Amino acid sequence: MSIYRNAVWFVKGLQEYTKSGYEAASKAFAASDLEVNLKGRSFVITGANSGIGKAAAQEVANRGGSVHLVCRNRERAEAARDDIIQHSNNQDVHVHIVDMSSPRQVWEFATGFTEKHTVNVLVNNAGCMVNQRELTEDGLEKNFATNTLGTYILTTALIPALKKAADARVITVSSGGMLVQKLNFEDLQFEKGTFDGTMAYAQNKRQQVIMTERWADQHKEIHFSSMHPGWADTPAVRSAMPDFHAKMKGRLRSEAEGADTIVWLAVTNTDTKTRPSGAFYQDRRPVNTHLPLASTRSSAAEEEKLLQELNTLTNKFKP
Numbered sequence: 001m002s003i004y005r006n007a008v009w010f011v012k013g014l015q016e017y018t019k020s021g022y023e024a025a026s027k028a029f030a031a032s033d034l035e036v037n038l039k040g041r042s043f044v045i046t047g048a049n050s051g052i053g054k055a056a057a058q059e060v061a062n063r064g065g066s067v068h069l070v071c072r073n074r075e076r077a078e079a080a081r082d083d084i085i086q087h088s089n090n091q092d093v094h095v096h097i098v099d100m101s102s103p104r105q106v107w108e109f110a111t112g113f114t115e116k117h118t119v120n121v122l123v124n125n126a127g128c129m130v131n132q133r134e135l136t137e138d139g140l141e142k143n144f145a146t147n148t149l150g151t152y153i154l155t156t157a158l159i160p161a162l163k164k165a166a167d168a169r170v171i172t173v174s175s176g177g178m179l180v181q182k183l184n185f186e187d188l189q190f191e192k193g194t195f196d197g198t199m200a201y202a203q204n205k206r207q208q209v210i211m212t213e214r215w216a217d218q219h220k221e222i223h224f225s226s227m228h229p230g231w232a233d234t235p236a237v238r239s240a241m242p243d244f245h246a247k248m249k250g251r252l253r254s255e256a257e258g259a260d261t262i263v264w265l266a267v268t269n270t271d272t273k274t275r276p277s278g279a280f281y282q283d284r285r286p287v288n289t290h291l292p293l294a295s296t297r298s299s300a301a302e303e304e305k306l307l308q309e310l311n312t313l314t315n316k317f318k319p
């Protein structure tokens, strides 16, 4: 089954996820969707010092939004902030140092942030593909800690503040790679079998899609979406997938093209009928979360078990 899923997914990727896939899809984009003045709206973007996250932060800053870059490395974060300010002439761009794989740091940040700031839009963009099984200082597997648990805790901690904000939105940067995985709620930290970083990453990205669907059901006042940026030429792809990068070089999207749907979901005023809450987006439209005949659907009971486990871990680290 995994050979079938991977083959179908790769063929789909070559058609849709590449630069040419973006160029074809973008013919249907309305430029006016992004003609928005964001003055007075506050955006929290994780992993915003690099790649797709930085490109999205730049677009928000260009439109006058208040931008909060949530990054783990001060030097890289401040360099990104200075660059974004220089290109946008918007001084309202701020750095917050948080390691998203540390549940305590995520909680601490969210609590402190909401005491001082409002948040209209959260973009869960920070992500990693660690190819060896490594543990954080809390004993959590690193991909899970960053991609799934960090995203879950930050969103959970910011939901009360988002509910008080006008037109609140949460966008989670998942990946089309999740299409090759069925939810595995029994081994969230990959303790069984041989560890495969690519599959761990894809499993985390599947979990993000399920989390988004659940949040949308539970919190109608907030618009939730998950999305796939396509295959974009970023530092993460270059370092975590060097063979893929070498093979696809020249056919990958730019960082701005990868960020386009994040920006659209974050800023557009289009009718929510065209962008339902809880959906998975690619090139500004909701798309299927399963490949045909791939047997990747999970039951409501299985998804509930994922949520229960995440809630247990979230509460364990709550200050």
Ligand SMILES: NC(=O)c1ccc[n+]([C@@H]2O[C@H](COP(=O)([O-])OP(=O)(O)OC[C@H]3O[C@@H](n4cnc5c(N)ncnc54)[C@H](OP(=O)(O)O)[C@@H]3O)[C@@H](O)[C@H]2O)c1
Pocket (backbone or CB within 6 Å): 046, 047, 048, 049, 050, 051, 052, 053, 070, 071, 072, 073, 076, 098, 099, 100, 101, 102, 124, 125, 126, 127, 128, 146, 173, 174, 175, 176, 228, 229, 230, 231, 232, 233, 234, 235, 236, 237, 258
């Ligand atoms: N590029 C693609 O083709 C593609 C495809 C599908 C999905 N995505 C998703 O797009 C998102 C952005 O990735 P990218 O491709 O733009 O790569 P990138 O340029 O390497 O950006 C990843 C960002 O996440 C940050 N990050 C990673 N671990 C973190 C942690 N523990 N705490 C705080 N920040 C952390 C990185 O910070 P450092 O600079 O400090 O490492 C960086 O700012 C990811 O969620 C990725 O899974 C990308």
